[in-house]
Amino acid sequence: MKLNLPHIKLSSLLAGIKGVPAIDDLSVSGLAIDSRNISAGDLFIALPGTRQHGNDYIEAAVSQGAVAAIYDTxxxxxxxxxxxxxxDVPLIKITNITQRAGIIASRFYGEPSRAMTVTGITGTNGKTTCSILLAQSLNHLGARTSVIGTLGTGLWGEIRSSTHTTPDSVMLQRQISDLRGLGADQLLMEVSSHGLQQGRESGTEFNTAVFTNLSQDHLDYHGSMRQYGAAKAKLFYQNDLN
Structure with missing residues:
Protein backbone atom coordinates (compact mmCIF):
# COMPACT_ATOMS: atom_id res chain seq x y z
CA MET A 1 0.00 0.00 0.00
CA LYS A 2 1.25 3.47 -0.87
CA LEU A 3 0.86 6.18 1.74
CA ASN A 4 1.26 9.92 1.20
CA LEU A 5 2.92 9.56 -2.20
CA PRO A 6 2.37 12.31 -4.76
CA HIS A 7 0.35 12.02 -7.93
CA ILE A 8 2.16 13.84 -10.73
CA LYS A 9 1.30 14.29 -14.37
CA LEU A 10 3.50 12.45 -16.83
CA SER A 11 4.15 15.73 -18.66
CA SER A 12 5.64 17.24 -15.48
CA LEU A 13 7.98 14.31 -14.97
CA LEU A 14 9.16 14.44 -18.59
CA ALA A 15 9.27 18.24 -19.01
CA GLY A 16 12.22 19.20 -21.19
CA ILE A 17 12.90 15.53 -21.88
CA LYS A 18 9.96 14.43 -24.00
CA GLY A 19 6.70 16.03 -25.01
CA VAL A 20 3.59 14.19 -23.88
CA PRO A 21 0.39 14.43 -25.96
CA ALA A 22 -2.64 15.50 -23.92
CA ILE A 23 -4.30 12.13 -24.47
CA ASP A 24 -1.33 10.39 -22.82
CA ASP A 25 -0.85 12.88 -19.97
CA LEU A 26 -1.78 10.51 -17.19
CA SER A 27 -1.38 10.90 -13.45
CA VAL A 28 1.52 8.86 -12.05
CA SER A 29 1.42 7.63 -8.45
CA GLY A 30 4.74 5.77 -8.30
CA LEU A 31 7.93 4.80 -10.13
CA ALA A 32 9.54 1.41 -10.63
CA ILE A 33 12.48 -0.04 -12.55
CA ASP A 34 11.59 -3.62 -11.59
CA SER A 35 8.35 -5.01 -13.02
CA ARG A 36 7.92 -7.17 -9.91
CA ASN A 37 7.58 -4.03 -7.80
CA ILE A 38 4.92 -2.37 -9.93
CA SER A 39 1.73 -1.11 -8.29
CA ALA A 40 -1.33 0.25 -10.04
CA GLY A 41 -0.64 3.79 -11.25
CA ASP A 42 3.14 3.45 -11.55
CA LEU A 43 5.41 4.61 -14.34
CA PHE A 44 7.74 1.80 -15.42
CA ILE A 45 11.26 2.91 -16.35
CA ALA A 46 12.81 0.28 -18.60
CA LEU A 47 16.55 0.51 -17.94
CA PRO A 48 19.25 -1.57 -19.63
CA GLY A 49 21.03 -4.04 -17.35
CA THR A 50 24.21 -6.07 -17.55
CA ARG A 51 22.30 -9.31 -18.14
CA GLN A 52 18.72 -8.28 -18.94
CA HIS A 53 16.93 -5.28 -20.43
CA GLY A 54 13.95 -3.55 -18.90
CA ASN A 55 12.25 -3.54 -22.30
CA ASP A 56 11.72 -7.28 -21.91
CA TYR A 57 9.52 -6.60 -18.88
CA ILE A 58 7.32 -3.79 -20.17
CA GLU A 59 4.46 -6.16 -20.88
CA ALA A 60 4.73 -7.63 -17.38
CA ALA A 61 4.80 -4.14 -15.86
CA VAL A 62 1.64 -3.16 -17.73
CA SER A 63 -0.11 -6.33 -16.60
CA GLN A 64 0.80 -5.38 -13.02
CA GLY A 65 -0.87 -1.98 -13.39
CA ALA A 66 1.73 0.40 -14.86
CA VAL A 67 -0.04 3.35 -16.49
CA ALA A 68 2.91 4.13 -18.80
CA ALA A 69 6.41 2.97 -19.64
CA ILE A 70 9.47 4.81 -20.89
CA TYR A 71 12.39 3.23 -22.70
CA ASP A 72 15.55 4.36 -24.48
CA THR A 73 15.59 5.54 -28.08
CA ASP A 88 -3.56 0.32 -23.66
CA VAL A 89 -0.82 2.51 -22.15
CA PRO A 90 1.68 5.06 -23.51
CA LEU A 91 5.07 3.57 -24.41
CA ILE A 92 7.38 6.56 -24.65
CA LYS A 93 10.91 6.66 -26.05
CA ILE A 94 13.39 9.05 -24.45
CA THR A 95 17.07 9.62 -25.09
CA ASN A 96 19.78 8.71 -22.56
CA ILE A 97 17.37 7.03 -20.17
CA THR A 98 20.03 5.88 -17.69
CA GLN A 99 21.07 9.49 -17.02
CA ARG A 100 17.52 10.82 -16.98
CA ALA A 101 15.88 8.22 -14.75
CA GLY A 102 17.26 9.96 -11.67
CA ILE A 103 16.05 13.35 -12.87
CA ILE A 104 12.55 11.93 -13.35
CA ALA A 105 12.68 10.31 -9.91
CA SER A 106 13.90 13.53 -8.32
CA ARG A 107 10.96 15.41 -9.80
CA PHE A 108 8.53 12.78 -8.57
CA TYR A 109 9.83 13.07 -5.01
CA GLY A 110 9.92 16.88 -5.05
CA GLU A 111 13.63 17.40 -5.79
CA PRO A 112 14.59 16.62 -2.17
CA SER A 113 18.34 17.19 -2.51
CA ARG A 114 17.70 20.88 -3.20
CA ALA A 115 16.50 21.26 0.38
CA MET A 116 19.70 19.78 1.83
CA THR A 117 23.44 20.33 1.76
CA VAL A 118 24.73 17.27 -0.07
CA THR A 119 28.33 16.07 0.04
CA GLY A 120 29.31 13.33 -2.40
CA ILE A 121 32.34 11.19 -1.52
CA THR A 122 34.10 9.00 -4.07
CA GLY A 123 37.38 7.09 -4.23
CA THR A 124 38.66 3.54 -4.18
CA ASN A 125 39.18 3.47 -0.41
CA GLY A 126 38.18 5.66 2.49
CA LYS A 127 34.66 6.67 1.44
CA THR A 128 33.01 5.17 4.51
CA THR A 129 35.63 6.49 6.93
CA CYS A 130 35.35 9.94 5.42
CA SER A 131 31.56 9.95 5.66
CA ILE A 132 31.69 8.79 9.30
CA LEU A 133 34.17 11.50 10.30
CA LEU A 134 32.18 14.20 8.53
CA ALA A 135 28.89 12.96 9.98
CA GLN A 136 30.29 12.99 13.51
CA SER A 137 31.73 16.48 13.02
CA LEU A 138 28.55 17.94 11.54
CA ASN A 139 26.41 16.31 14.21
CA HIS A 140 28.67 17.80 16.88
CA LEU A 141 28.06 21.22 15.32
CA GLY A 142 24.32 20.75 15.61
CA ALA A 143 23.44 19.70 12.09
CA ARG A 144 20.73 17.13 11.41
CA THR A 145 23.04 14.77 9.52
CA SER A 146 22.14 11.80 7.33
CA VAL A 147 24.19 9.18 5.51
CA ILE A 148 23.79 7.02 2.40
CA GLY A 149 26.56 4.52 1.77
CA THR A 150 28.19 1.20 2.54
CA LEU A 151 27.01 1.13 6.16
CA GLY A 152 23.45 1.84 5.12
CA THR A 153 21.02 4.75 5.06
CA GLY A 154 19.53 6.96 7.74
CA LEU A 155 20.01 9.78 10.17
CA TRP A 156 23.34 9.61 11.95
CA GLY A 157 22.94 7.15 14.82
CA GLU A 158 19.91 5.49 13.20
CA ILE A 159 21.46 3.92 10.09
CA ARG A 160 19.83 0.87 8.53
CA SER A 161 21.89 -1.53 6.43
CA SER A 162 21.58 -1.57 2.63
CA THR A 163 22.82 -3.74 -0.24
CA HIS A 164 24.52 -1.15 -2.49
CA THR A 165 26.87 1.75 -1.79
CA THR A 166 24.85 3.83 -4.28
CA PRO A 167 21.21 2.68 -4.63
CA ASP A 168 19.46 2.62 -8.01
CA SER A 169 18.34 6.01 -9.28
CA VAL A 170 14.71 5.68 -8.19
CA MET A 171 15.46 4.25 -4.75
CA LEU A 172 18.11 6.91 -4.17
CA GLN A 173 15.67 9.78 -4.67
CA ARG A 174 13.12 8.05 -2.46
CA GLN A 175 15.73 7.64 0.28
CA ILE A 176 16.78 11.29 0.03
CA SER A 177 13.12 12.30 0.24
CA ASP A 178 12.62 10.10 3.30
CA LEU A 179 15.69 11.58 4.99
CA ARG A 180 14.50 15.08 4.28
CA GLY A 181 11.12 14.14 5.74
CA LEU A 182 12.91 13.09 8.93
CA GLY A 183 14.40 16.56 9.17
CA ALA A 184 17.88 15.99 7.74
CA ASP A 185 19.58 19.13 6.48
CA GLN A 186 22.96 17.52 5.71
CA LEU A 187 23.51 14.43 3.54
CA LEU A 188 26.83 12.61 3.28
CA MET A 189 26.65 10.24 0.34
CA GLU A 190 29.19 7.67 -0.77
CA VAL A 191 29.21 7.57 -4.57
CA SER A 192 30.62 4.45 -6.22
CA SER A 193 32.22 4.31 -9.65
CA HIS A 194 29.54 1.82 -10.73
CA GLY A 195 26.84 4.23 -9.61
CA LEU A 196 28.46 7.13 -11.44
CA GLN A 197 28.95 5.13 -14.62
CA GLN A 198 25.31 4.01 -14.54
CA GLY A 199 23.98 7.48 -13.74
CA ARG A 200 22.39 6.47 -10.46
CA GLU A 201 23.26 9.82 -8.88
CA SER A 202 21.58 11.87 -11.62
CA GLY A 203 18.90 14.15 -10.21
CA THR A 204 20.90 14.67 -7.02
CA GLU A 205 22.26 18.18 -6.55
CA PHE A 206 25.65 18.01 -4.85
CA ASN A 207 27.06 21.04 -3.05
CA THR A 208 30.47 19.50 -2.34
CA ALA A 209 32.44 16.62 -3.86
CA VAL A 210 35.22 14.77 -2.03
CA PHE A 211 37.86 12.53 -3.64
CA THR A 212 39.77 10.15 -1.38
CA ASN A 213 42.13 8.23 -3.70
CA LEU A 214 42.34 6.07 -6.81
CA SER A 215 43.98 2.65 -6.86
CA GLN A 216 43.56 -0.47 -8.95
CA ASP A 217 40.09 -1.92 -8.46
CA HIS A 218 36.90 -2.77 -10.40
CA LEU A 219 38.84 -3.16 -13.66
CA ASP A 220 36.65 -6.14 -14.53
CA TYR A 221 33.82 -3.61 -14.88
CA HIS A 222 35.59 -0.46 -16.10
CA GLY A 223 38.21 -2.12 -18.32
CA SER A 224 41.14 0.19 -17.55
CA MET A 225 42.42 2.63 -14.94
CA ARG A 226 41.71 5.48 -17.34
CA GLN A 227 38.05 4.51 -17.62
CA TYR A 228 37.85 3.85 -13.89
CA GLY A 229 39.22 7.31 -13.17
CA ALA A 230 36.87 8.86 -15.72
CA ALA A 231 33.90 7.29 -13.94
CA LYS A 232 35.03 8.76 -10.61
CA ALA A 233 35.55 12.16 -12.23
CA LYS A 234 31.88 12.37 -13.21
CA LEU A 235 31.06 13.45 -9.66
CA PHE A 236 33.06 16.63 -10.14
CA TYR A 237 31.17 17.77 -13.24
CA GLN A 238 28.20 18.99 -11.21
CA ASN A 239 26.83 22.47 -11.82
CA ASP A 240 26.24 23.45 -8.20
CA LEU A 241 29.48 22.32 -6.55
CA ASN A 242 30.96 24.82 -4.11
Missing part, protein backbone atom coordinates in the same frame (compact mmCIF):
# COMPACT_ATOMS: atom_id res chain seq x y z
CA UNK A 74 18.70 3.43 -28.66
CA UNK A 75 16.78 0.26 -27.83
CA UNK A 76 13.83 -1.52 -29.38
CA UNK A 77 10.85 -3.35 -27.98
CA UNK A 78 10.99 -7.15 -28.11
CA UNK A 79 9.21 -8.72 -31.05
CA UNK A 80 7.22 -10.88 -28.65
CA UNK A 81 5.48 -7.93 -26.99
CA UNK A 82 1.72 -7.87 -27.51
CA UNK A 83 0.86 -5.12 -29.99
CA UNK A 84 -2.13 -4.17 -27.84
CA UNK A 85 0.13 -3.06 -24.98
CA UNK A 86 0.97 0.19 -26.77
CA UNK A 87 -2.74 0.79 -27.33
Missing amino acids: DSSLPESIDARVGD
Whole structure:
Protein backbone atom coordinates (compact mmCIF):
# COMPACT_ATOMS: atom_id res chain seq x y z
CA MET A 1 0.00 0.00 0.00
CA LYS A 2 1.25 3.47 -0.87
CA LEU A 3 0.86 6.18 1.74
CA ASN A 4 1.26 9.92 1.20
CA LEU A 5 2.92 9.56 -2.20
CA PRO A 6 2.37 12.31 -4.76
CA HIS A 7 0.35 12.02 -7.93
CA ILE A 8 2.16 13.84 -10.73
CA LYS A 9 1.30 14.29 -14.37
CA LEU A 10 3.50 12.45 -16.83
CA SER A 11 4.15 15.73 -18.66
CA SER A 12 5.64 17.24 -15.48
CA LEU A 13 7.98 14.31 -14.97
CA LEU A 14 9.16 14.44 -18.59
CA ALA A 15 9.27 18.24 -19.01
CA GLY A 16 12.22 19.20 -21.19
CA ILE A 17 12.90 15.53 -21.88
CA LYS A 18 9.96 14.43 -24.00
CA GLY A 19 6.70 16.03 -25.01
CA VAL A 20 3.59 14.19 -23.88
CA PRO A 21 0.39 14.43 -25.96
CA ALA A 22 -2.64 15.50 -23.92
CA ILE A 23 -4.30 12.13 -24.47
CA ASP A 24 -1.33 10.39 -22.82
CA ASP A 25 -0.85 12.88 -19.97
CA LEU A 26 -1.78 10.51 -17.19
CA SER A 27 -1.38 10.90 -13.45
CA VAL A 28 1.52 8.86 -12.05
CA SER A 29 1.42 7.63 -8.45
CA GLY A 30 4.74 5.77 -8.30
CA LEU A 31 7.93 4.80 -10.13
CA ALA A 32 9.54 1.41 -10.63
CA ILE A 33 12.48 -0.04 -12.55
CA ASP A 34 11.59 -3.62 -11.59
CA SER A 35 8.35 -5.01 -13.02
CA ARG A 36 7.92 -7.17 -9.91
CA ASN A 37 7.58 -4.03 -7.80
CA ILE A 38 4.92 -2.37 -9.93
CA SER A 39 1.73 -1.11 -8.29
CA ALA A 40 -1.33 0.25 -10.04
CA GLY A 41 -0.64 3.79 -11.25
CA ASP A 42 3.14 3.45 -11.55
CA LEU A 43 5.41 4.61 -14.34
CA PHE A 44 7.74 1.80 -15.42
CA ILE A 45 11.26 2.91 -16.35
CA ALA A 46 12.81 0.28 -18.60
CA LEU A 47 16.55 0.51 -17.94
CA PRO A 48 19.25 -1.57 -19.63
CA GLY A 49 21.03 -4.04 -17.35
CA THR A 50 24.21 -6.07 -17.55
CA ARG A 51 22.30 -9.31 -18.14
CA GLN A 52 18.72 -8.28 -18.94
CA HIS A 53 16.93 -5.28 -20.43
CA GLY A 54 13.95 -3.55 -18.90
CA ASN A 55 12.25 -3.54 -22.30
CA ASP A 56 11.72 -7.28 -21.91
CA TYR A 57 9.52 -6.60 -18.88
CA ILE A 58 7.32 -3.79 -20.17
CA GLU A 59 4.46 -6.16 -20.88
CA ALA A 60 4.73 -7.63 -17.38
CA ALA A 61 4.80 -4.14 -15.86
CA VAL A 62 1.64 -3.16 -17.73
CA SER A 63 -0.11 -6.33 -16.60
CA GLN A 64 0.80 -5.38 -13.02
CA GLY A 65 -0.87 -1.98 -13.39
CA ALA A 66 1.73 0.40 -14.86
CA VAL A 67 -0.04 3.35 -16.49
CA ALA A 68 2.91 4.13 -18.80
CA ALA A 69 6.41 2.97 -19.64
CA ILE A 70 9.47 4.81 -20.89
CA TYR A 71 12.39 3.23 -22.70
CA ASP A 72 15.55 4.36 -24.48
CA THR A 73 15.59 5.54 -28.08
CA ASP A 74 18.70 3.43 -28.66
CA SER A 75 16.78 0.26 -27.83
CA SER A 76 13.83 -1.52 -29.38
CA LEU A 77 10.85 -3.35 -27.98
CA PRO A 78 10.99 -7.15 -28.11
CA GLU A 79 9.21 -8.72 -31.05
CA SER A 80 7.22 -10.88 -28.65
CA ILE A 81 5.48 -7.93 -26.99
CA ASP A 82 1.72 -7.87 -27.51
CA ALA A 83 0.86 -5.12 -29.99
CA ARG A 84 -2.13 -4.17 -27.84
CA VAL A 85 0.13 -3.06 -24.98
CA GLY A 86 0.97 0.19 -26.77
CA ASP A 87 -2.74 0.79 -27.33
CA ASP A 88 -3.56 0.32 -23.66
CA VAL A 89 -0.82 2.51 -22.15
CA PRO A 90 1.68 5.06 -23.51
CA LEU A 91 5.07 3.57 -24.41
CA ILE A 92 7.38 6.56 -24.65
CA LYS A 93 10.91 6.66 -26.05
CA ILE A 94 13.39 9.05 -24.45
CA THR A 95 17.07 9.62 -25.09
CA ASN A 96 19.78 8.71 -22.56
CA ILE A 97 17.37 7.03 -20.17
CA THR A 98 20.03 5.88 -17.69
CA GLN A 99 21.07 9.49 -17.02
CA ARG A 100 17.52 10.82 -16.98
CA ALA A 101 15.88 8.22 -14.75
CA GLY A 102 17.26 9.96 -11.67
CA ILE A 103 16.05 13.35 -12.87
CA ILE A 104 12.55 11.93 -13.35
CA ALA A 105 12.68 10.31 -9.91
CA SER A 106 13.90 13.53 -8.32
CA ARG A 107 10.96 15.41 -9.80
CA PHE A 108 8.53 12.78 -8.57
CA TYR A 109 9.83 13.07 -5.01
CA GLY A 110 9.92 16.88 -5.05
CA GLU A 111 13.63 17.40 -5.79
CA PRO A 112 14.59 16.62 -2.17
CA SER A 113 18.34 17.19 -2.51
CA ARG A 114 17.70 20.88 -3.20
CA ALA A 115 16.50 21.26 0.38
CA MET A 116 19.70 19.78 1.83
CA THR A 117 23.44 20.33 1.76
CA VAL A 118 24.73 17.27 -0.07
CA THR A 119 28.33 16.07 0.04
CA GLY A 120 29.31 13.33 -2.40
CA ILE A 121 32.34 11.19 -1.52
CA THR A 122 34.10 9.00 -4.07
CA GLY A 123 37.38 7.09 -4.23
CA THR A 124 38.66 3.54 -4.18
CA ASN A 125 39.18 3.47 -0.41
CA GLY A 126 38.18 5.66 2.49
CA LYS A 127 34.66 6.67 1.44
CA THR A 128 33.01 5.17 4.51
CA THR A 129 35.63 6.49 6.93
CA CYS A 130 35.35 9.94 5.42
CA SER A 131 31.56 9.95 5.66
CA ILE A 132 31.69 8.79 9.30
CA LEU A 133 34.17 11.50 10.30
CA LEU A 134 32.18 14.20 8.53
CA ALA A 135 28.89 12.96 9.98
CA GLN A 136 30.29 12.99 13.51
CA SER A 137 31.73 16.48 13.02
CA LEU A 138 28.55 17.94 11.54
CA ASN A 139 26.41 16.31 14.21
CA HIS A 140 28.67 17.80 16.88
CA LEU A 141 28.06 21.22 15.32
CA GLY A 142 24.32 20.75 15.61
CA ALA A 143 23.44 19.70 12.09
CA ARG A 144 20.73 17.13 11.41
CA THR A 145 23.04 14.77 9.52
CA SER A 146 22.14 11.80 7.33
CA VAL A 147 24.19 9.18 5.51
CA ILE A 148 23.79 7.02 2.40
CA GLY A 149 26.56 4.52 1.77
CA THR A 150 28.19 1.20 2.54
CA LEU A 151 27.01 1.13 6.16
CA GLY A 152 23.45 1.84 5.12
CA THR A 153 21.02 4.75 5.06
CA GLY A 154 19.53 6.96 7.74
CA LEU A 155 20.01 9.78 10.17
CA TRP A 156 23.34 9.61 11.95
CA GLY A 157 22.94 7.15 14.82
CA GLU A 158 19.91 5.49 13.20
CA ILE A 159 21.46 3.92 10.09
CA ARG A 160 19.83 0.87 8.53
CA SER A 161 21.89 -1.53 6.43
CA SER A 162 21.58 -1.57 2.63
CA THR A 163 22.82 -3.74 -0.24
CA HIS A 164 24.52 -1.15 -2.49
CA THR A 165 26.87 1.75 -1.79
CA THR A 166 24.85 3.83 -4.28
CA PRO A 167 21.21 2.68 -4.63
CA ASP A 168 19.46 2.62 -8.01
CA SER A 169 18.34 6.01 -9.28
CA VAL A 170 14.71 5.68 -8.19
CA MET A 171 15.46 4.25 -4.75
CA LEU A 172 18.11 6.91 -4.17
CA GLN A 173 15.67 9.78 -4.67
CA ARG A 174 13.12 8.05 -2.46
CA GLN A 175 15.73 7.64 0.28
CA ILE A 176 16.78 11.29 0.03
CA SER A 177 13.12 12.30 0.24
CA ASP A 178 12.62 10.10 3.30
CA LEU A 179 15.69 11.58 4.99
CA ARG A 180 14.50 15.08 4.28
CA GLY A 181 11.12 14.14 5.74
CA LEU A 182 12.91 13.09 8.93
CA GLY A 183 14.40 16.56 9.17
CA ALA A 184 17.88 15.99 7.74
CA ASP A 185 19.58 19.13 6.48
CA GLN A 186 22.96 17.52 5.71
CA LEU A 187 23.51 14.43 3.54
CA LEU A 188 26.83 12.61 3.28
CA MET A 189 26.65 10.24 0.34
CA GLU A 190 29.19 7.67 -0.77
CA VAL A 191 29.21 7.57 -4.57
CA SER A 192 30.62 4.45 -6.22
CA SER A 193 32.22 4.31 -9.65
CA HIS A 194 29.54 1.82 -10.73
CA GLY A 195 26.84 4.23 -9.61
CA LEU A 196 28.46 7.13 -11.44
CA GLN A 197 28.95 5.13 -14.62
CA GLN A 198 25.31 4.01 -14.54
CA GLY A 199 23.98 7.48 -13.74
CA ARG A 200 22.39 6.47 -10.46
CA GLU A 201 23.26 9.82 -8.88
CA SER A 202 21.58 11.87 -11.62
CA GLY A 203 18.90 14.15 -10.21
CA THR A 204 20.90 14.67 -7.02
CA GLU A 205 22.26 18.18 -6.55
CA PHE A 206 25.65 18.01 -4.85
CA ASN A 207 27.06 21.04 -3.05
CA THR A 208 30.47 19.50 -2.34
CA ALA A 209 32.44 16.62 -3.86
CA VAL A 210 35.22 14.77 -2.03
CA PHE A 211 37.86 12.53 -3.64
CA THR A 212 39.77 10.15 -1.38
CA ASN A 213 42.13 8.23 -3.70
CA LEU A 214 42.34 6.07 -6.81
CA SER A 215 43.98 2.65 -6.86
CA GLN A 216 43.56 -0.47 -8.95
CA ASP A 217 40.09 -1.92 -8.46
CA HIS A 218 36.90 -2.77 -10.40
CA LEU A 219 38.84 -3.16 -13.66
CA ASP A 220 36.65 -6.14 -14.53
CA TYR A 221 33.82 -3.61 -14.88
CA HIS A 222 35.59 -0.46 -16.10
CA GLY A 223 38.21 -2.12 -18.32
CA SER A 224 41.14 0.19 -17.55
CA MET A 225 42.42 2.63 -14.94
CA ARG A 226 41.71 5.48 -17.34
CA GLN A 227 38.05 4.51 -17.62
CA TYR A 228 37.85 3.85 -13.89
CA GLY A 229 39.22 7.31 -13.17
CA ALA A 230 36.87 8.86 -15.72
CA ALA A 231 33.90 7.29 -13.94
CA LYS A 232 35.03 8.76 -10.61
CA ALA A 233 35.55 12.16 -12.23
CA LYS A 234 31.88 12.37 -13.21
CA LEU A 235 31.06 13.45 -9.66
CA PHE A 236 33.06 16.63 -10.14
CA TYR A 237 31.17 17.77 -13.24
CA GLN A 238 28.20 18.99 -11.21
CA ASN A 239 26.83 22.47 -11.82
CA ASP A 240 26.24 23.45 -8.20
CA LEU A 241 29.48 22.32 -6.55
CA ASN A 242 30.96 24.82 -4.11
